[in-house]
Amino acid sequence: MFNLFKKNPETISRTTPGFEEAERRTPTVGIILLILMFIAGIYFGLFAMSDIANIPDRPASLSSCSYKYQTDTTGRTIYDAKYPTYYEEDVINSLAYENSKNCAVQLSPLEDTAGVSALFTKRIAIEAKIDPIASEYVDLQQQVNKIQSQIQRATGEYGVGLQEKEAGITEPVFPTAPSQQSIVELRKQEAPMLARMSVLKGQVDALKPSLDAVDAELVTAYKPVFKAFERAMRWYEFKVFLLQFLLLIPFFFLALRKYLELHRKNSPYTVILTTIVAVLGLLLLKTILFWFWGLFLEEILRVLVVWFGKYNIFRSLLFYFGMFFSFAIFGGAVYFLQKKIFDPRRVTIRRFRSKECPQCQTNLDLSAEYCPNCGAHIRTTCAHCSKDRYIGLPFCPHCGDKSEV
Numbered sequence: 001m002f003n004l005f006k007k008n009p010e011t012i013s014r015t016t017p018g019f020e021e022a023e024r025r026t027p028t029v030g031i032i033l034l035i036l037m038f039i040a041g042i043y044f045g046l047f048a049m050s051d052i053a054n055i056p057d058r059p060a061s062l063s064s065c066s067y068k069y070q071t072d073t074t075g076r077t078i079y080d081a082k083y084p085t086y087y088e089e090d091v092i093n094s095l096a097y098e099n100s101k102n103c104a105v106q107l108s109p110l111e112d113t114a115g116v117s118a119l120f121t122k123r124i125a126i127e128a129k130i131d132p133i134a135s136e137y138v139d140l141q142q143q144v145n146k147i148q149s150q151i152q153r154a155t156g157e158y159g160v161g162l163q164e165k166e167a168g169i170t171e172p173v174f175p176t177a178p179s180q181q182s183i184v185e186l187r188k189q190e191a192p193m194l195a196r197m198s199v200l201k202g203q204v205d206a207l208k209p210s211l212d213a214v215d216a217e218l219v220t221a222y223k224p225v226f227k228a229f230e231r232a233m234r235w236y237e238f239k240v241f242l243l244q245f246l247l248l249i250p251f252f253f254l255a256l257r258k259y260l261e262l263h264r265k266n267s268p269y270t271v272i273l274t275t276i277v278a279v280l281g282l283l284l285l286k287t288i289l290f291w292f293w294g295l296f297l298e299e300i301l302r303v304l305v306v307w308f309g310k311y312n313i314f315r316s317l318l319f320y321f322g323m324f325f326s327f328a329i330f331g332g333a334v335y336f337l338q339k340k341i342f343d344p345r346r347v348t349i350r351r352f353r354s355k356e357c358p359q360c361q362t363n364l365d366l367s368a369e370y371c372p373n374c375g376a377h378i379r380t381t382c383a384h385c386s387k388d389r390y391i392g393l394p395f396c397p398h399c400g401d402k403s404e405v
């Protein structure tokens with residue numbers, strides 16, 4: 001009958017051993033030193049990698065005005081898409097501060113060959129005509145704003161004065177007559193300014209089309225410039241990547257080979273090589289990822305973000321799968337560690353070393369054939385040389401035969 005209180009007998013086998021690894025080969029000081037070595041390695045490695053970026057010639061950057069003439073896929077300039085102007089005042093305001101002179105003096109060779117310089121000269125000539133007009137307009141605008149706020153205040157006082165008059169207050173705080181007087185006077189000041197402003201605006205409006213025409217020419221002239229610049233940048237990035245890659249890859253493989261060699265020998269120095277391989281591997285990974293990032297990952301990610309932003313359910317799913325992804329990464333790491341520590345062969349070696357039964361840890365004479373406690377088979381006859389060999393260890397101690405027993 002099923003018995004609730006019956007204890008399950010503890011099963012200990014080579015495949016499911018549950019004992020801690022007592023032995024630690026690397027002391028704490030050693031581990032701290034290795035961590036320091038890792039940090040120093042990464043630090044100097046990153047420095048070296050970023051310094052290599054100075055070796056190939058970086059394409060000369062485009063002039064500071066060029067961004068205004070870069071178009072997106074729709075043909076509209078990126079600048080206009082980013083800073084749309086809704087008010088006429090904004091247009092004149094920005095015209096007052098336009099200065100292509102600064103751009104024209106620092107053109108890159110790419111811009112020179114595209115004939116941008118001549119177009120800037122044309123633009124500077126038009127700007128020279130617009131600038132004083134626009135500046136005067138902006139100055140007048142500021143004065144008018146000041147007057148208008150004064151008119152607003154006087155109007156408020158006039159309103160209060162009227163109420164006081166209606167209420168029959170003999171000594172009003174705001175007598176209506178002076179308020180009225182100042183409003184009339186302010187309006188008189190304002191009128192010629194507004195008239196002048198509309199004249200100025202007419203002059204700007206007359207000049208603006210020629211400026212727009214030059215800008216349209218500039219957009220066309222800049223198209224191949226941006227394309228060539230982009231290509232030059234990609235080529236430069238590739239050269240940097242190649243240099244970094246070539247500098248890292250031989251040492252990475254050398255370290256990896258040494259690591260595998262030491263690992264096979266179960267050497268106590270494996271841990272040093274593990275750190276070195278980790279440093280070089282991380283630097284290599286960073287180099288490759290950065291290059292791929294610039295090449296297309298950035299674009300893919302941008303598209304994905306836009307796409308996920310459109311459909312909320314995808315975003316939720318993304319986070320949801322992110323959770324499982326982190327389970328897989330961290331759980332996987334712990335699983336890997338546990339598997340390494342409790343690898344049956346390692347457990348067997350550990351227990352043989354302390355003269356214990358590989359199954360139940362009873363103290364054992366290694367010449368015994370069976371464990372006196374659990375009856376586990378310790379030694380068997382080698383199929384190759386017919387001498388005794390241990391079960392659970394890969395090689396026969398007499399003939400070196402390698403076959404699972």
Ligand SMILES: [Zn+2]
Pocket residue numbers: 357358359360361362371372373374375376
């Ligand atoms: Zn045993």
Ligand SMILES: [Zn+2]
Pocket residue numbers: 382383384385386387389396397398399400401
């Ligand atoms: Zn043998």
